[in-house]
Amino acid sequence: MEIISQIINGAHGEIILREKSDQPIELGEIVVAEDDENNKILLQVYDLMYGSQLDDKRMELASGLSVEDKWKDLVFYDPELRHYVLAKARALAQVKNGESPAVPKRLPKHFSMVRRFSEADKEFIARQDNPLFLGNLRSGSRVLNMPVHINGLEALSHHMLIAATTGRGKSNFLKVVLWDAMDKGYCGILVLDPHDEYYEALEKNPASRENLFYYTNRKGVSGAYTLRVDVKTIKPDDVTGVIDFTPAQEQAIIKYRKEFGDNWLLEIARDRECIFEKEGVHPGTLSVVQRKIHTKLGVRFKDGDFICDNEVFDVSGGEKTIDDICSFLSSGRKVIIDTSMLMDEAELLVGSIIANRVLENYKAKKAGNRLKELPVIAIAIEEAPRVLAEDKINQANNIYATIAREGRKFKIGLIAITQLSSVIPREIMANMNTKVIFGNELAVEREAIISSASQDLSKDGKNIASLNKGEAIISSIFTNFAIPVKVPSIDELIKSAGPRPVAQRKVV
């Protein structure tokens, strides 16, 4: 194996390597220091700098002579010995005699030779149960033929954060995860898709016919289910979790719920007399609740009829929708809901209804000691600060915050996608036990992620800033170290899968 550098100096967490002149090292590159006792220590470069045998004054003089044309033929004798690159690296993992990787507790031997990481070093990438593909191992910008998996069952119930600025590959990453998870029964995944961008790619997956369910109000999409929710399936907690109501308004809602059961929302919309006025519901309060229900959900009562202004909420159809979705998820299927035609609150409400029902169902299963046999359910939500920002998490009945805090006890996790990690409180960030970190130029955003990562990434600021599209770092409590990956484009996966097989005829 070709030597590319040597350990010359440093301390734990800051090991200095001297680069071999014809073997340039990249920021983020993974290298291996090996000694004659069969110890292999994996190092990752986090900073690069120049080194020279000349002191600064001499280098400045030499440069002056050159750029000012005073000494045209200026050359350095043995330049590869006099001038070189120094790399700062930190130890990621250690393997001895082919055993499982462990966190290194000692320094590699002084002057150890260092070589590049290669596919032969596969022992550093531990095999996982319930493997979920996250990308291919990346060393600097070099992509290795080593797929990186995580234990999907564990990772998805412990929440996942996908953080990046626009255009760095967040959506592509989720598509790749869904593609890989498509036929894996250990996880049901719900995607609230505000840009309607997932189905087109994922329906090309060979296993999509049995495992992918797409809800939309676009017409003519063969095999798609109509996104229609019967308003009678909505409970007060679903609504109060995503729409702001005052305590008086919430009290009014509770009164209608007690009196009219599942018809509470319709009866609020219908009531022109304020039937609970004597019991303390002010007509003005009712009027505001009616207006909110109208503007946010589109439900109103006019000329003796209930009218739903949007196609999603319905007074006489869609009774099965929520139950169906919950059933798909709890049987390990993947559900995409096209919310591109919905207002923010309506989208979050649909997610909230499903999340509430899924959580209720799984809580009941846990009480009956039957949770083990069920798959984990993950709910993917774009622009996560809409529900997980500081001012949102303490809102009554915010199911997303509830899941972030205690969902893992019930095998329910969030996949939170965001450009603004900094507005998500530390308490919630700390619960996101797998972070997929894409490139980000904003120091404040990097800092928010670094400070809550599962591994020490305090020196990775530059590394994160320099990540190209599709390059990411996976920091997780389920990996031995923060793993750099290159996420393949979903188009590559589609291409390599070939055309989706035609429907199989089932003859009974």
Added chain:
Amino acid sequence: MPRFAHISDCHLGAWRDKTLRALNLNAFMRAMDACVEKNVDFILICGDLFDKNIPDLDIVEQSASKMRDVRNKGIEIYVIYGSHDYSPAATSIIDVLHSSGLFTKIMDVEEERVTDKIGLRFLEDKKTGAKIAGISGRRASLEKYYYEILDRESLEKEAGFKIFAFHIGVNELMSGKMHTDECIPVSFFPRNFDYYAGGHIHSRTERNESGYGLFVYPGTTFGWNYNDLENTANGEQRGFFIVDFDTRVRNIEFVGTMENNVKLFDIDADNETADYLKNLLQKTADENNFENCIALVKLKGVLSAGSQSEIDMQPMRDKLYAKGAVNVFINRNALSSKEFSEIKIKADDRETVEERIFKEQIGMCNGYATNSLKGAEGVETAKAVLNVMKDAKKDNETKGDYTDRVVAKVSQIMKVKI
């Protein structure tokens, strides 16, 4: 204005009980009479006209005679198979009656011609010009596959008043009770039809689906099992639709077919004794009017003392008949006692009980079972085999022929050589 009748799920030949079987047939006869009386131009039957592919011949004879009368009055009858009267293995009575010219089977998917995509031909009703296309029901919802590869575009392009006949649940129209595996989403249907005439679902449903058209299920004309009768007692209407149309649907009218009331007596004996239940039954019999009704007595709960066997139902039955009931149906499936707790499966009807038992048992099948014997497919296979086994020997059928017929059907279902 032209008009047609949309009927489905008559299940002629269903019910072992002779009275219920006759009442079921009677509901169909009433539907036919109403069609004549209301001057419909044609009748469209969307599956499960009969309860089996080869039903008892006396039922066939009586219903065929009635349909012949209707035909003789110039009313065409169009039919698709349902999940009950279709058989992949054998000829169906639908084929026989179609060949005899009694009615016209809507030509849908010809099994041997199915390739990557299937196109359907329209059948045009000569009197009204209405164009009908459709997909029949199949066992275990095999037709899902056909919808998936249906050439929708060519159907959508056709001009004129168009009806699409089908025999499957449409997910968006179903209540929470219907399992999604038995349904297809509305997006599998071709768009731009004026009327989507459904069968298979036993409850009346009408809904205008945005971007498609009017989807209608008339439900069953009488009912096929205890659940259907219970739903009738709970207010579900039984009958069919008459549809007025010209270039589009102008009006739809529901016409009832039930001659008798169905009354449900839901008796909860949970934590009560067998003696208490006996008294309760006596009181129910004494205090209610049963004249000309089908009486459903549904017992449920866990008896705290005594057992079900201590309760002799015959006196109750006799009393109800004496008070004018045309039929008495006593359902004890959901009744158990603490003394005899061996009943683990509780359900309202035999089919549900069978399905649940299969699900439970199939869950125990491990490595040796092939995929077709596991999971939902395994349950469907087991149900199909059981249905074949339930099929009684026909009159004039030799024992040997009967055995061969059953063995052939079972081997086809299980895809094994026996």
